[in-house]
Amino acid sequence: MSLESSAAVGPPPGMAVRLSSNESPFGPSPAAVAAASEALTMAHLYPDDQQVALRQAIAAHEDLPLDQVAVGNGSAALLMDAVAHTAEPGDEVLAYERAFIVYRLAARNAGGHYVEVATDGPATGTTDGYGRTVERLLAAVTDRTRVVCLDNPGNPTGAHLSGDELVELVAALPEDVTIIVDEAYHHFAVGQLGYATVAELGLDHPRLLTMRTFSKAYALAGLRIGYVTGPADLIGPLDARRPRFNTTATGQAAAIAALGDEEHLERTVTGTLEGRARMASGLRELGIPLTDGLGNFLTLELGTDAGPVVAAYGEQGIGVRSLPPYGMLEQIRVTVGTPEEVDAFLAASQEILAGVPARA
Numbered sequence: 001m002s003l004e005s006s007a008a009v010g011p012p013p014g015m016a017v018r019l020s021s022n023e024s025p026f027g028p029s030p031a032a033v034a035a036a037s038e039a040l041t042m043a044h045l046y047p048d049d050q051q052v053a054l055r056q057a058i059a060a061h062e063d064l065p066l067d068q069v070a071v072g073n074g075s076a077a078l079l080m081d082a083v084a085h086t087a088e089p090g091d092e093v094l095a096y097e098r099a100f101i102v103y104r105l106a107a108r109n110a111g112g113h114y115v116e117v118a119t120d121g122p123a124t125g126t127t128d129g130y131g132r133t134v135e136r137l138l139a140a141v142t143d144r145t146r147v148v149c150l151d152n153p154g155n156p157t158g159a160h161l162s163g164d165e166l167v168e169l170v171a172a173l174p175e176d177v178t179i180i181v182d183e184a185y186h187h188f189a190v191g192q193l194g195y196a197t198v199a200e201l202g203l204d205h206p207r208l209l210t211m212r213t214f215s216k217a218y219a220l221a222g223l224r225i226g227y228v229t230g231p232a233d234l235i236g237p238l239d240a241r242r243p244r245f246n247t248t249a250t251g252q253a254a255a256i257a258a259l260g261d262e263e264h265l266e267r268t269v270t271g272t273l274e275g276r277a278r279m280a281s282g283l284r285e286l287g288i289p290l291t292d293g294l295g296n297f298l299t300l301e302l303g304t305d306a307g308p309v310v311a312a313y314g315e316q317g318i319g320v321r322s323l324p325p326y327g328m329l330e331q332i333r334v335t336v337g338t339p340e341e342v343d344a345f346l347a348a349s350q351e352i353l354a355g356v357p358a359r360a
């Protein structure tokens, strides 16, 4: 019997160039590594169950009181808890088509009914794909809707709602609907194409939760730290659901140090945006339609079954992501790598993508 996780299928570990899981190729901050190593020498002690030092660091960073911050074992765990906390069996959980797969899993675990809002179609030779509108989402809201999950920007499409659209959406959603805005990739999005974070917009809604993670720009995916901010009367009961000692001392220490290393973060974001632009223009030269969205990845249209294309990259030691769990059989998602990895990917693409039918 083979076991397959729809959320985390990746290339074999050890693949030379791993562009399949939207991790940061630039690695964690040296300060975070040092803090985690030091914490490891005390691994015989339980971690702080209340995660006070980390929550304080996040609260200071977000300019929020402590009771508006909860920390989880990655934001995926927080998402599962937040949906379970708000949706009863039979309630509707709303998200755009091809949104982050954990929303579907969270709705299923809560016994909820997962409802997808239509988006625009795939990228063409000249336009990005999978555009989202507020109008279509609002039209899908019913009196059974309890939760709206919005990955902004989205994974695996890179699509986003602009700041103005987010303001419009939050103002129009009923006060008893929980809105989860998942900003996993916000570091790669700020200042572009009208994007704005919930914090920048100062949005006000009694059930608005914002999810963040240390897995992307902070490059701590292996240590599993995410956080959620929102009104204290929502955050308190949500935090009470989590298993005791759910985050490790090493993870907590690394996250605090990562928050403090702004130079490393800046280098990571700059390197990612440079790589993203270079990958997009190299692929465009090859005539590949793609969505150059606001995450640390691109979504490519192949016009043919993605399986053999993924295998061809694999043969060259390059892991890229196929997307069957999203119903995207002719697309691949490619994470931005280091400059050398981008070179390797573009060089391999010359030959591998030469024959794909979607080429303009």
Ligand SMILES: Cc1ncc(COP(=O)(O)O)c(C=O)c1O
Residues within 6 Å of the ligand: 021, 022, 073, 074, 075, 076, 077, 100, 151, 153, 154, 155, 182, 184, 185, 212, 213, 214, 215, 221, 224, 225, 226
């Ligand atoms: C949109 C989105 N949200 C959340 C996550 C999960 O992050 P974490 O590692 O904090 O569970 C991911 C991971 O790929 C993601 O793409």
